[in-house]
Amino acid sequence: MTGGTIYGVGLGPGDPDLMSVRADRLLRTAKHLAFFRKAGRSGQARRIVNGMLHAQVTEFAMEYPVTTEIPVTDPAYNAALSAFYTQCTDHLRALVAQGQDVVVLCEGDPFFFGSFMHLYTRLKDDIPVEVVPAITGMSGAWTATGQPVTWGDDILTVLMGTLPQDTLADAMSRxxxxxxxxxxxxxxxxxxxxxxxxKYDTxxxxxxxxxxxxxVQKLADAGDKITPYFSIIVVHGQGRRP
Structure with a gap:
């Protein structure tokens, strides 16, 4: 029996209509499906594909051992996640060895700040892994504002809110x-x-x-609301245009 393949399938920003044709085809024919989620949650990636899956699909929920319970700078955080990803890849390797293909759900694009990358780097040298790219979440966000995000020679910088405040401010100013x-x-x-x-007012x-x-709203109008994980802040460029 020949081995199977792992497919890291990008789902796009959240609307199933924004998936690629290839992603849609792989999802609807998948016999084995894997996806990340927080313990006790259904998982955003899994919710996106509701109603799209084969009736006999076997699901493998990969539940993070930690998310925000301890700081990312704590060595225990990295150790817990490293062990977690190793356990996940062991399970996926076993399926591939049985000749099974596995579709791994990835919010946004698999190679853009996604958890799938940690599986990919552990698997790519041992077994076949194919990546299906997708529209990123940030593309969906700036499109929702109804304004182009960059013009002419504008420099676009993507930042993580987890960075130190001074680092954020310096990168934003440049x-x-x-x-x-x-x-x-x-x-x-x-x-x-x-x-x-x-850049706060814009x-x-x-x-x-x-x-x-x-x-969608101006950040200044949001007040003191608590933002969910699936939040993105956008500052539009105002560069050269004819």
């Missing part, structure tokens, strides 16, 4: 257009960095881009 991801409980730090960089907050519960 960029024309800015995208900030992984905001959540870091929102006040991100706001302060935007103010320091002089920033937009997009929650659940392209999903049914999408919201």
């Amino acid at each position: 960029s024309d257009a800015v995208v900030v991801m992984k905001i959540g409980r870091h929102i006040e730090k991100v706001k302060s960095a935007l103010k320091t960089a002089g 920033a937009w907050l997009i929650e659940y881009a392209s999903m049914p519960n999408q919201t």
Whole structure:
């Protein structure tokens, strides 16, 4: 029996209509499906594909051992996740050895700040792994604002809200257009960095881009609301144009 293949399938920003044709085909014919989720949750990636799967599909939920319970700078955080990813890849290798193909769900694009990358680097030298690219979540977010994010020679910088405030402010001040991801409980730090960089008043907050519960508003109008994990801040460039 020949071995199977792991498919890292990008689902796009959240609307199933924005998936690629190849992603749709792989999902509808998948016999084995794997996806990440927080313990006790259904998982955003899994929710996106509701109603698309084969009736006999076997599902493998990969539940993170930690998310925000301990700081990412704590060595225990990295150790827990490293062991977790090793356990996941062991399970996937066993399926491939049995000749099974496995579709791994990836929110956005698999190679853009996604958990799938940690599986990919552990698997790619041993077994066949194919990656299906997709529209990124940030693309869905800036499209939701109804404004182009970059013009002419604008410099676009993508930042994680988990970065130190000084690092955020410095990068923002040197960029024309800015995208900030992984905001959540870091929102006040991100706001302060935007103010320091002089970009707070032009920033937009997009929650659940392209999903049914999408919201779009100026960040300054958001008040003290708590932002969910699926939030993105966008500052549009205003560069050269004819």
